[in-house]
Amino acid sequence: MEEKKKKGFFGKLVSGLTKTRNNIVESIDNLVSSFTKIDDEFYEELEETLIMADLGVNTTLKIIENLKEKVKEQKVKDAKDVKKLLMNEIKELLSVEESEYEFENKKSVLLIIGVNGVGKTTTIGKLAAQFKAEKKKVILAAADTFRAAAIDQLTEWANRANVEIISQQENSDPGAVVFDAVAAAKARKADILICDTAGRLHNKKNLMEELRKINKIIEREYADAHKETLLVLDSTTGQNALQQAKQFKEIADITGIVLTKLDGTAKGGIAIAIQSELKVPVKYIGVGEGIDDLQKFDPKAFVDALFGEEKEE
Template identity: 50%
Template sequence: MGLFERFRKGLEKSRAAMADRLLTVFRGRRLDDSVFEEMEETLILSDVGVDTAVELVEAIRKEARKRHIERAEDLPEVMADVMAEFLGPPVEMAENPEGPTVVLVVGVNGAGKTTTIGKLAHAYKSQGKRVILAAADTFRAAAIDQLLIWGERVGVDVVRQAQGADPAAVVYDAIQAAKARRCDLVICDTAGRLQNKSHLMNELSKIRKVAERELPGAPHEVLLVIDGTTGQNGLVQARVFKEVVQVTGIVVTKLDGTAKGGIVFPIVREEKIPVKWIGLGEGMDDLQPFDPRMFAEAICRPESRV
C-alpha cells in the first residue's frame, strides 16, 4: 500500500465526517454564503473547533474568490490547498549529531504512549538505527511490563528499575547504556498522572536536568501523545502539558478509529506545536511521520472524487 493510500485508509472516518458530508452540501450548488456557513458547521462537528473553523473558512472563501470558483463542487481542491498551507510544512524530528538523540514521550495514561514508543522504535530500527528504551514510568508496574513486551517484539533493549524507582535514575542509566553501546536513540517513557500536576512537573523537570547533564542539549525532542478519539479534550491536554514541560512535537494516535481527525488543526493553530507523527492503524508500520499535504488531501477529497 502506498503512503497516500495508507493516509486515506487510516483517515477514512474523518473523511466521512468532513469531505463526504460536504459533498452532499456542495452537490449542484453555486457558491454563496450559505455554502460557507454549512462548511463552517461541518468543520466544527469534525472537531476543528469554532475559532479554527472560522479562520479556515475565511481563508477558503478568499482562495475560492481568487481562483474564480463558481461551483461548490470545485471546493474540495481549494480546501485541501488551504488546509495544507494552514498546517505548514512537515517538521522533522531533531537529531543529535554528537551522540545519542534523547526523546521524552509524555501524555496521559491510556493515550497510547507505550504503543507509540514501540512503533517509534520499530520505525527507527527499520532505518538501521540502534535504539534503546527507558522505562521511566516507574509509577505503574504495568507500564514497565508493556514496554518490555514492546522491546522484545521490536528487538531493542529496555533499561528499567523496580516499580517506584526514581524515573530520572532510569533515564540516567539508559543514557549511559546508549553511550556505551553506541546507540543512536534513547526513547523514554514517562508517567502521565495529570491529577497531580506539580508532582509531574517536578518529575519531568528532574528528568530534563539529568538528561541535559549527561548529554548537552538533551532531551532533543519531547513528544506529547494525544488520543485522537478524545477530540477537543486532546486540545486541553496539549495546553496542560505545555505548562508542565516544553513540548516540541505532537503524536496523534488512534485516528483510524475516530471521525475526530479535525483536532489536528486547532492543536497546530492554537498551541503552535507541530504534529510530527500520526497513528493510522494498529499495525507496527501504521505510525507514520505527519505529512500535512497528505493529511489535508486525505480528509478533504471525498471518496467519489479520488
C-alpha cells in the same frame, strides 16, 4: 521498495480515515452541491460543518477567513470550486518542515509524554522497532515507574524490537532511571534514547516537577544530545485531545505531536485543530496495530486521503 511502502501506508490512511471522511466530506459535498452561489449562508453552513468535524472553533474561523479572501482574489463564483481551495487551505495549515525530522539522524533523546491509555508505550515500541530497522542503536528508558504494567509493557516491546531497556522497580525514582539510561546510552554509543514518562495530568504539579527533574538530568549528563519532547494524543477523544495538549504545553516544551488511533475514529479533523491552535507540528500518526502503521505525518497525503482524492504520482 520505499515507494511501495508509502503507497501501502496511503492505502491504510485512506481506509483509516473512512469514518472521518464520512463525517466531513459528505457534509461538504452536500453543501457545495446544494448552493449555487457563495454567500453568507454558504459560509455559515461550512463553518458549522467544520466545527462539527472536530476542527474546533478557532481553527474553523481562521480557515473560513482565509477562504473568503481566496474566493474574492480568484473571483470564484461556483460553490463546487471551494472544495479544492479548502483542501489547499488545510494543507497549508498542516505543513511540516523536513527539518522537523532531523533528530532521527542525530544522537537524540526522545522524551515521550502523554496520559495513560493514549498508546504511549505502543508508540515507543513502534518507533524503537523502526529506528532499529534503520540500523540505529536504540535504548529505552522505563521512567513511568508508577505503573508496573507500563514497565512490563515497555519490556515486552523492547524484546519484540530487540533493543535494550533500562528499568528499575515499580515506584522507583524516574530521574534515577533516566540517569542510568543516559549513562548506558553514552557507554554503548546509542543513536537514540527513548524515555517513557508517567502521564498523570490530574496531578499536574507533580508531573511538572518530575519532567523538570528529568530534563535537568538530560541537560547535565547528555548535553551534546539533541532533545525531542513528543506528546502522544489519542485522536478518538477529539476536542479532549486538544485540551490535553494545551495542558501539557503549559508544563513541557513540546516539539512534536504523535496522534494515535486515527483508524478508529470519525474525529480525525482534530489533527488540523491541534496543529493550527498549538503551533506544534504533528510528527507521527498511527492508523493501525502494526509496527509500520505509525508513520511520519505527510499533510498532503493526509488531506488527499481525508477528501478521498487520488494520490498524485
